[in-house]
Amino acid sequence: MALSLFSFGNSPLHAQAASDNIVIGASLPLSGNNAAAGQEGLAVMKAYFDSVNKAGGIDGRMLQLMVLDDGYVPKKAAENAQALIDAKALTLFHCWGTSNCNAMMPVITQAGIPMVAGIAGSGLMRQQPGRLAFNIRASTDAEIDTMVRQMSSVGQGSIAVVYQNDPFGKSAQAASQAVFTKHKLQPVAEISIEPDASNVVAVTEALKKLPALNGIILLASPTATLGLITHARKNQLNTQFYNLAAQANQKVVAGLGEHTKGVVFTTLVPSPWKEGMAVVREYQHIYSTATGKQDYSYLGMEVFINARTLVEGLRKAGRNVTRESLVNAMETKGEKVYGPMTVHFKPGSHNGSSYVSLAIINKQGRFVE
Template sequence: MNPTKSSLRISRRAFNGLVAGAAVLGAPALRAQSGNRIVLGQSAAFTGPAAQLGIQFHAGAKLYFDALNAQGGVGGQRIEIVQMDDGYEPDRCAENTTKLLAADVFALFGYIGTPTSLAALPLATKGQAPFVAPFTGAMGLRQPFNRLAFHLRASYNDETALIVRQLTNLGLNKIAVFHQNDSYGKAGLDGTTLALAARSLKPVATATVERNSVDVAAAVATITAAKPDAVVQISAYKSCAAYIRAARAAGYGGTFYNVSFVGTQALADELGKDGAGVVVSQVVPTPYSASKPITREFLELIGKGGNKVQPNFSSMEGFLSAKLFAEGLRRAPGKNLTRDSFISGMEAIGDQSFGGFQVSISPNDHVASRFAELSMLTGDGKVRT
């Protein structure tokens, strides 16, 4: 396959500005795109309180793409990513996305977070650019159906349904929700409320924290006063860790459940021994146990690369997302790759097993997986599934 000029060309001025904006992130030294390179654009948090989410996802994706490129890429074409830092702020993400689209990147890939992705998707739609594997499970990015958007992971509704089922099966019905005060937090709150309503229950208390903040005192006071059996947390690792510590200091003895976006290893690192017993739902296979072929492939490539990539759930999701993107490229019809032919290739994936991780994409369903399971922090910086 050879990209058409209209699908991959980057104007010199737009490209120079893009590289200048991305250079601080250690982006590859890129030249104007040639016929053997496919350039993806990624706006994500690479600095700030959510930085580890972007850093780890990107590391996992690059691990896969680097290995693929070393074998000749797909049809002789290398895949590269231009990263731009948005600090997990929607306005910065929108600005980055506008620059990436002006530079005519082939697709937008691996955006981190709900509020940022919600800012970017309308821009991608207007620019007719594929929007692949955002690191979010928000229903607002999946409904209504968008032909340009493809999702690797299960939704927050899937994750919160699993959490609520686990808690109620244990007889823990007094459930509170601590959530980020934005579209991500609302998506998780809505999923939890929906799952509780199916059991004729509702949250006993809710409280919020601002995005990129660890000011949790008011939330701790509100929720602790309701004496919940468990607190479902819908935020990133810094604020969730701050909440857990503050709640325990206030005498709360219940359990804490998080959805996958929290950044499991980052949360474990933040909490240390205070993490013992904290539960996190996951949407990709464990990166720590080589029980599945996909994990063995992941760990083997990390080893071959000198162990520079940390194996964790975020980097595993980046790895699988890159694998999904490459599979769509392989299946793109025709000799000349275009965005439309790539979309057709993605929709042709059908039902596949990526080393034991099942994916399914069709023309009418662009959500590849609904896999979700629970994991627990052990208090020694590790995660058990």
């Protein structure tokens, strides 16, 4: 299996890790159904790590990013994790999606290598993180809890849950059940939707038959999300939809077209367009300088904060950082505040943030919180 290797600053490109570099391994979906997200995440990582190296690296040591494409396939993600470990990565940075993170966790545990900032709100990284997995984003439970509290506050008590018929959707459904129990509520229906949206007609008809329905929690990936909402709107189902943060992106906005009214999204990081915040200005400057683009996004903001969090841990661990000393540094580096979002780990608590907000799409196709 060939490694794609990116070196930054003045570090030369080698077929394997340079001995004095700090090697960061990442398995990303650079092809397949989630390739756009993986490519965007990679661009942000490269931009930030390059900026760190141009400023002298970590006590003079350069950051070196090794990247493998997993195509958003769990088995390949696990194989990539092992390949990166064999290539002497100090840490793994980002696994992408609940199923991929689940597949990588046994490999991570066996090798004793830290995994920082998985892009997953549920699964093994949440349930059994041990000392090695550091979750930054809020959990799926927290996202759904924010939805339910908002819906309850505006009188939307007749709520249906539509979940994707795969491990991701079923884990989110389980999270929703726990949230409803916590709030002493019961959904009026729980309906599964196929990942390819092939049963949107049946799902829409089932929703239309529910009496007094005034809110729908949709736990699905982009294809199913777009398929259901557009079909529902074309068939006069105007009930408000609430979606997970993973769908808060311009591709979904474009796919919804004229059907954006009454569509709500959770968000897990500060708005990447609020330039009054220092972290937003830094993200925008570093990303636009490196890429020449200004296509800022919630995902880009999240990857940027994740990369900053990893580098803070590396700085605290010092020049002679090891896997174990990085784990200790991450647990003891203290609290970091990014506007409304706080990231903080400690021994026995590896869920760094609980921040969740809500956003809608305005008439200009922009997210407004």
